[in-house]
Amino acid sequence: xxxxxxAKTAAxxxxxxxxxxxxxxQPDGKMLRVLDSVSLSFDRPSINMLLGPSGxxxxxxxxxxxxxxxxxxxxPTSGRVEIDGQPCVGPHQDTVMVFQHYANRPDMTVRQNVxxxxxxxxxxxxxxxxxxxxxxxxxxxxxxxxxxRDQYPSQLSGGQNQRVALARALVLRPRxxxxxxxxxxxxxxxxxxxxxxxxxxxxxxxxxVVFVTHDVTEALLLGDRVIVxxxxxxxxxxxxxxxxxxxxxQQWLMGADVRVMHERVVAHLRASGGHGSMRVxx
Amino acid sequence: MSTDFxxxxxxxxxxxxxxxxxxxxxxxLLIWSLLSASGLLSKNQLxxxxxxxxxxxxxxxxxxxxxxxxxxxxxxxxxAAASLLVMVIGIPLGVLMGASPKVNAVFSPLxxxxxxxxxxxxxxxxxxxxxIGEFMKIGFLFVGSIVYLTPLVRDAVRSVPEEYMIAAKDIxxxxxxxxxxxxxxxxxxxxxxxxxxxxxxxxTYITVAEYVNAQEGLGQLIANARRLSATDQVFAGIIxxxxxxxxxxxxxxxxxxxxxxxETKA
Numbered sequence: 001x002x003x004x005x006x007a008k009t010a011a012x013x014x015x016x017x018x019x020x021x022x023x024x025x026q027p028d029g030k031m032l033r034v035l036d037s038v039s040l041s042f043d044r045p046s047i048n049m050l051l052g053p054s055g056x057x058x059x060x061x062x063x064x065x066x067x068x069x070x071x072x073x074x075x076p077t078s079g080r081v082e083i084d085g086q087p088c089v090g091p092h093q094d095t096v097m098v099f100q101h102y103a104n105r106p107d108m109t110v111r112q113n114v115x116x117x118x119x120x121x122x123x124x125x126x127x128x129x130x131x132x133x134x135x136x137x138x139x140x141x142x143x144x145x146x147x148x149r150d151q152y153p154s155q156l157s158g159g160q161n162q163r164v165a166l167a168r169a170l171v172l173r174p175r176x177x178x179x180x181x182x183x184x185x186x187x188x189x190x191x192x193x194x195x196x197x198x199x200x201x202x203x204x205x206x207x208x209v210v211f212v213t214h215d216v217t218e219a220l221l222l223g224d225r226v227i228v229x230x231x232x233x234x235x236x237x238x239x240x241x242x243x244x245x246x247x248x249x250q251q252w253l254m255g256a257d258v259r260v261m262h263e264r265v266v267a268h269l270r271a272s273g274g275h276g277s278m279r280v281x282x
Numbered sequence: 283m284s285t286d287f288x289x290x291x292x293x294x295x296x297x298x299x300x301x302x303x304x305x306x307x308x309x310x311l312l313i314w315s316l317l318s319a320s321g322l323l324s325k326n327q328l329x330x331x332x333x334x335x336x337x338x339x340x341x342x343x344x345x346x347x348x349x350x351x352x353x354x355x356x357x358x359x360x361x362a363a364a365s366l367l368v369m370v371i372g373i374p375l376g377v378l379m380g381a382s383p384k385v386n387a388v389f390s391p392l393x394x395x396x397x398x399x400x401x402x403x404x405x406x407x408x409x410x411x412x413x414i415g416e417f418m419k420i421g422f423l424f425v426g427s428i429v430y431l432t433p434l435v436r437d438a439v440r441s442v443p444e445e446y447m448i449a450a451k452d453i454x455x456x457x458x459x460x461x462x463x464x465x466x467x468x469x470x471x472x473x474x475x476x477x478x479x480x481x482x483x484x485x486t487y488i489t490v491a492e493y494v495n496a497q498e499g500l501g502q503l504i505a506n507a508r509r510l511s512a513t514d515q516v517f518a519g520i521i522x523x524x525x526x527x528x529x530x531x532x533x534x535x536x537x538x539x540x541x542x543x544x545e546t547k548a
Binding site: 101 | 445446448449450451452453454455456459463467468470542544545
């Protein structure tokens with residue numbers, strides 16, 4: 001990429017958050033500040049990890065980036081989110097979320113679940129049915145669920161269910177994929193398989209992935225960039241990139257570089273005080 | 283007593299359940315026979331099962347006609363007409379109430395209190411308003427049943443987990459699509475439960491509805507028999523109502539299992 005081209009892409013961030021502050025009203029009427037002056041920008045296809053203790057406000061931030069708002073609460077309290085330089089005030093067509101608990105429809109088969117977005121007029125209008133079904137079948141193959149296509153979510157394991165959710169998101173070819181602790185409910189072995197799958201899928205379908213986790217090891221394993229948040233209120237306390245190419249080996253993960261990064265993250269979190277739990281899985 | 287006697291999670295084998303069920307019905311028939319044979323109660327207070335059987339046969343076929351079949355058809359027709367109306371109006375209303383707290387705030391005070399109101403006491407008012415014709419009878423069943431069905435439909439919609447709606451909105455579903463393509467399909471099994479309750483309630487009110495000026499129907503048959511002190515025919519009528527209501531219930535349950543298989547698998 002030439003310097004000029006690089007400057008051009010760098011000058012046009014895809015998703016930006018400016019000075020986000022979020023406050024929630026507590027039962028006693030006091031305002032609780034969850035996010036404090038968070039500014040972020042993502043400009044090119046990459047995997048970006050939002051790492052922070054559980055309950056620090058990562059999910060709130062993630063939902064804001066996609067324009068998904070929790071009901072009854074205005075978000076953000078102040079600050080703004082922009083997508084392609086346009087203020088983002090509602091669910092955006094180029095951002096798709098993947099939830100920790102899959103949100104797979106129990107009344108639909110695997111295939112129907114992945115085809116589901118195309119049942120809404122928005123996507124009916126944008127993608128002809130023929131192309132949609134082709135994309136769905138292709139996607140099922142990529143996540144390795146072609147054989148389970150006619151089964152129901154209740155017949156699948158947790159990992160398989162998350163594959164369905166991932167397929168349903170990627171089938172829309174989003175430019176921004178927002179993942180809210182997607183592998184948090186899975187056992188260690190399945191989580192590891194899903195991390196591999198995500199890397200492969202990301203290579204095949206480059207997009208900006210913003211991935212929320214409270215698992216330091218997961219952040220270092222997957223992240224091209226790791227953004228560390230403190231807790232209550234969440235501020236960005238560290239933001240660094242990892243150059244190591246995907247997929248990353250276990251050896252690399254056990255190496256000195258990673259140990260240094262690991263210590264750095266933990267030190268930052270310790271220095272920021274607060275509470276909430278983190279996970280380390282190696 | 284096995285250690286599993288008090289265990290709600292251990293299903294009974296179907297054959298065993300049927301055996302016990304048949305046994306308990308036979309037990310009641312036996313006690314009934316003994317009571318009526320003992321002479322403690324007069325024939326009018328408690329006819330013997332045999333007398334009720336004879337009454338049923340007599341009503342079932344008399345001078346080339348079947349008063350019982352005709353009465354049953356009329357009652358089935360009225361319950362069906364009322365249930366259809368209840369579904370056509372109550373389901374959409376319940377869905378809208380479940381989907382919007384504002385709509386619920388409007389209709390809840392008009393519907394919920396009537397669940398505990400003596401609906402039978404409304405009959406004289408219904409007669410004054412709607413006369414004594416067919417309109418009053420179906421209207422009465424309608425009112426009695428819709429006050430049960432609508433809140434149940436609302437609760438069915440409310441019980442759909444929020445995550446499905448958030449996920450749908452995220453991919454661009456409109457508010458209306460969230461109702462028609464998310465809330466309603468996911469609430470369908472419980473809406474079906476509401477329909478089953480609604481139809482069952484109609485059956486419980488049929489005798490009241492057919493009490494006034496009915497020329498036909500099971501309620502009228504029972505009322506007539508009571509006037510003539512033919513207790514055996516009263517019993518026969520009640521048994522037929524229970525039988526038909528049970529058959530309706532079983533059919534609807536079968537339909538529910540057939541169409542919403544996914545619900546039981548979850």
